[in-house]
Amino acid sequence: MDYNWNWGVLFEEPYLGWLVMGVQWTFAVAIAAWALALVVGILVGVGRTLPSRPIALVCTAYVELFRNVPLLLQMFLWYFVMPELVPDDMGRWIKRDMPNPEYVTAVIALGLYTASRVAEQVRAGIESVGTGLTNAAYANGFSVAQTYRYVLLPISFRLIVPPMTSEFLTIFKNSSLALTIGLLELTAQSQQIAEYTFNGFEAYTAATVIYVCIALVATLVMQVAERYTRIPGYMGSK
Amino acid sequence: MAGFDFAVILNNLPFLWQGLQLSLLLTGLAILGGIVFGTLLALMRLSGILPLSLLAATYVNLIRSVPLILVIFWFYFLVPLALGRPIGSFYSALIAFTLFEAAYFSEIIRAGIQSVRKGQVHAGQATGLNYWQIQRHIVLPQAFRNMIPILVTQGIILFQDTSLVFVVSLRDFMTVSSIVARTEGRLVEMYIFAACVYFVICFAGSLFVRHLQKARTA
Amino acid sequence: QDITSGRLGAIAERGSIVLGHRESSVPFAYLDENQNPVGYSIDLCMAVVAAVEETLGKDLEVQFVPVTPQTRIALMANGTIDLECGSTTNNLTRQEQVEYLPVTFITGTKILTRKDSGIASVDDLDGKTIALAQGTTNERAIKAAVEERGLDVRILPVKDHAEGMLTLETDRVDAYSTDHILLHGLIQKSRTPDDFAVVGDFLSYDPYALMIPRNESDFELVGKRALAALFRSGEIGEIYERWFGPMGVEQSDLLQASFQLNALPE
Amino acid sequence: MIEIERLSKWYGDFQVLTDCTTRVARGEVVVVCGPSGSGKSTLIKCVNGLEPAQKGRITVESVDVTARGTDLTRLRSRIGMVFQHFELYPHMTVRENLCLAQQKVLGRSRDEAVAKAEALLERVGLSQHIDKHPGALSGGQQQRVAISRALAMDPVAMLFDEPTSALDPEMINEVLDVMVELAREGMTMMVVTHEMGFARKVADRVVFMDAGAIVEDRPTEEFFGSPSSDRARDFLSKILDH
């Protein structure tokens, strides 16, 4: 089991180009999915805490459904199953005429899945603000909407900045699952380099280092964000 | 692919069951291994001995910033190289999952230990108990009781994560469902069925977690 | 010959031999209705296994590990599998990592498409989408051909032949490409064989062989000997007939010549 | 002004309030006391509809709180409420805490709101803290801000739920002093508290609760002079002699 080391391969064309492309796709998927996840996740998370039973129920169902099925399977459901369930024309459009079907599918699958996790954080954030403050706002004469707008959301958003950091990192990592539907993001590219050059060590190391760098940068950025959003002297914000 | 044919599920039930067994086995063993190794990492981090806690922290943060798929690739191909002998793909995957999940378990366990109020340690010290007696009788029992719901939740996540061995064709439930789906050309039925199975198991798990939490606050 | 060291020794010690197999390379190695691996290459591998058992003087447990085009070389190189039974092309680049036993089949890259797609050769792929299995020689052959002709072709990478066929069947792509013989196998296993056709010229030369670890000359000798015996005795003809007969694929002159060349005397 | 009639309330199977009847007239100060868990907080939260009741009726200035269709938001803006744990908005400065509802609920202009806030803070002696966040203030200061926040809405009545029980002993008086002054100015007040000194000083009536029921409801001197129930006597003896 002798192994021929060759780090130079990472800097040769076309392999360097592949890595760069892989990073671009990883970012493209992660960022777009994150935007989707934030929008849907915040709506669903707020919905779960509303006094209206039906809305809360629908939002709870969403969260349970999306977080209890493996993401890989959700990718497949969106990619293979969904086009077969819609009317034929539409299915064909999705599969053939939609630009970048793998990319769009990956973003939707990853975004909606992550939304269920974001929703949980949002809900936890709102609930941790506590009934005391909520009652205070109501007693002040605020309506439900005003209470959310001026009290619950501003506080809970600040509280959930740290858990959101880790969700943001998770979405980068989970974007690697897009390789199963044929999107050549970073992990897929490193694997392809391993196949072409048989220098698996080097290829996987390159991908690992890039992921670690992404994590480091994201953590730093979020730490700054945390500092700016911290509420002076409030319990729960360290 | 017009028309549903759910008979395909019945015909392949034994095969699917084998896959599910492998998923569950992998999950169970990885949870055990992950908790043992994770506790070790957590104790290292809280030990107050700088090299140890630095080592553990580096490991945990490294693993947590890398996608599981990449870790699986690493271990699937490199464990035999490192060991100098093949150990079979199941064990490669098991090692990958154990080491990967240990990083997550260690964070849970660390938080669990820290969730025990400092006053409890003080109370133990004030009656003259030593470090190990306090850990053994006061801190760890409370820490684990506090942690159980989160540990179970992480177990559910781990169970879902095992589906990723699909990328190396290990015959877990996900892979097996895919094989049936593709060889029989019954994608829609099989993937929906697989989703239902995962959902039922994981949802039951999260109901159990909720029950635990309610039992604890009551 | 020294059977106590090297891979043979390791196999003897653990009492089992690990065969890597493909899951959708019809008829070389694929899954039967009980999801067990069967096929032409599997039968040849079993002959090699029998020879290994004889050499070692003990019965071996046979373990099957599924492999894909992306994993097979790495798993061979890292020692997870002892012998690969699939549809692997023997080429010199790969010989930097692994070793091969004598050629057992000869084929080349062609294109599978729907009969009504209007595609008759690579040149017709312009503006179309084709699925390619990652890590195959065919992937490179098609990419090279496309580049040479300056065509605009969208490529969808897939994991293996089953997934390639799936994307074609579900209309996600216009064509799938791999070795000619495998394409026939895929059509045969399809639920609507009449819809598909294999088109175009051979775009590559792909001699198949069983893959073994590199620098294992003792093991290699046992394998060569086992295959030579099959070639000499004509038993290869029976095995061939069993798997290719139903498909109506005869042994080509080239393949027969190859069998002859490797039917070395003891 | 506040009339509570035969109010009963359940949490699931558990009855928290049983047939409670009492009233607070305009300008009156009523202290509610009783052992922990006896339902004092629940009763007071029912008054401005923060908790719904299943039976009985509450009216505030002839508005039926318990009726469906009552505009609770409007009602609440006219009743001030002060909580045990202050419940200031932690992400806003003291000024914002006092101005927010004035602007959003009463529709006052920014200038009006700020002027009001400054005047109130001046009164409780906290003018110099107007730009701080609540987290930077001591408990006693926070509670005085909370009282000002409620007063900023020009309430017709004030509800207090154990306003001093989360405070360090040395800070209790600075809050009680503000409340005493308020009472002397004629504010209608309903105060849940264990501070019997405060009750003696300003309360017109004392309501004693036990296990969800109102056991005594009598003028202050009568209550302290000769509590009629054993339970109240017992409670008073425990709470007074340390």
Added chain:
Amino acid sequence: MIEIERLSKWYGDFQVLTDCTTRVARGEVVVVCGPSGSGKSTLIKCVNGLEPAQKGRITVESVDVTARGTDLTRLRSRIGMVFQHFELYPHMTVRENLCLAQQKVLGRSRDEAVAKAEALLERVGLSQHIDKHPGALSGGQQQRVAISRALAMDPVAMLFDEPTSALDPEMINEVLDVMVELAREGMTMMVVTHEMGFARKVADRVVFMDAGAIVEDRPTEEFFGSPSSDRARDFLSKILDH
């Protein structure tokens, strides 16, 4: 018995204790009081080494607590300590809470330990709760169990850190009564508390702290009769007249 000499302590740059000197003789009861954050808890935790101090010396029965190499575990087993938040072990029954250290530290047999536990619980009137978990008891009951737990080790002295400040007012006396009895039996006690009634009744001396320093350390009657410092007078006036 307990001697504190010129003790100073820092948390990082922040000095919590400044040059504190005092002593508690055998059988004496000393009450420590002072405003919040003045360092009372820190001081008392230093006495049995729960917090390390950077400067100065503490000796307990001639054992130097602050010296390196002192067997703190052994020392602590001889000093009982009671905390503001009880700190009973929530996962054990009351019996286990009382027996754990007796068995593990003193090496008593199970029977001895249980007999001791039963006797102590009898004394504080909680025999019937011996099999319950702490969570099932009221705050006052929990604190009485916590006192019993400390007494089970046959301590030579007892430290109390605001033992009644987390209790509902009606439960304060049941705990103070136990402490008064203990004091009358001659236990050496150092008690951080705001309960001036208790201090008056049983304390031999009162130590008043402010901003980390001991401002007054005088016999009880003198302290209440004529506190010499403005800060103490101010504090007493705030804490006594409500």
